[in-house]
Amino acid sequence: MQLILREFELKLKHTFTISRKSIDVQPTLIVELKSEGFSGYGEATSNPYYNIGVPMMIQDLLKIKKQIEVVTNETPEEYWDKMYPFLKENLFALCALDIAYNDLYARKKGKKLYELWNYPIDKIPLTDFTIGIDTIEKMVLKMEEMPWPIYKIKLGTPDDIAIVKELRKHSNSVFRVDANCGWEVNETLNNAIELKKLGVEFIEQPLKADNWEGHATIFKNSVLPIIADESCILEEDVVKCHTYFHGVNIKLMKCGGITPGRRMIQQAKNLGLKTMVGCMTESTVGISAIAHLLPELDYVDMDGALLLAEDIATGVAIIDGKIIYSQTNGTGVQLKDSISFHA
Structure with missing residues (x-):
């Protein structure tokens, strides 16, 4: 299994304001997992309220690249349990990885996730x-x-x-x-x-x-x-x-x-x-x-x-x-x- 990380700057149509902040651009990280000719994709964005940035997510995922890339047929639940100890301090990064693995797993099974x-x-x-x-x-x-x-x-x-x-x-x-x-x-x-x-x-x-x-x-x-x-x-x-x-x-x-x-x-x-x-x-x-x-x-x-x-x-x-x-x-x-x- 291969880990590919992509960083994007998502530009908004309008300035988006809530009670504590305004943004015009949203940094985001896309995680791709490739295996057996299939790719699965996951995402997590930066979030100052939770002290999470894209560079931090990239750093934490690259630290465990070897563990992530071990070829596995584990269920998404089993894979999440295996990855959690490494990423329990960065749940945004874990989210992007988890969604990518769920996506990949379902594609290998020839099904949509809801199926x-x-x-x-x-x-x-x-x-x-x-x-x-x-x-x-x-x-x-x-x-x-x-x-x-x-x-x-x-x-x-x-x-x-x-x-x-x-x-x-x-x-x-x-x-x-x-x-x-x-x-x-x-x-x-x-x-x-x-x-x-x-x-x-x-x-x-x-x-x-x-x-x-x-x-x-x-x-x-x-x-x-x-x-x-x-x-x-x-x-x-x-x-x-x-x-x-x-x-x-x-x-x-x-x-x-x-x-x-x-x-x-x-x-x-x-x-x-x-x-x-x-x-x-x-x-x-x-x-x-x-x-x-x-x-x-x-x-x-x-x-x-x-x-x-x-x-x-x-x-x-x-x-x-x-x-x-x-x-x-x-x-x-x-x-x-x-x-x-x-x-």
């Missing part, structure tokens, strides 16, 4: 489209530029309710809001009352990740469901979020890949929590992996590639929120020939 897992795809959720923080006028223009059945609206400003009121004038679509840890307890409870009147479906991560006392208060008193994001990173966090949140948003990069992500989804379902998988600002490589989890999800946020000025790969397509799977096996990803990268 390998026996997931039916007749009933799958639509993805939302994210509207980043901006002036109200520009947020309206972004909605008009991308008519969509479900919008996820980034909040965390002094004018949050005014923003949603104005956006509601221009759309009858489902609204979800994500404060990215930008609110306080009373602010959340008061905002929830107003947001419910405006047809908002749920609120994602209103408080700082470690404010468990505040989460408990909101869980008991909010008129809208609350979904964990920054409070739910690892597998053990799912149980912790039970009775503090109504659902969990699982990010594959944060938990170490699609293999632990599937375990987290099942754990959440067992606890009666709503299940959601979210994306970073990433290419179709990472987005296509998320698509194969859809049959197990209540909600999904997999619009990362739609925010890009130019994608680096083909795979799943998204039209009006609906996911259309590629005819290619595995995750369905192929890198574009025309793209440039840093080796």
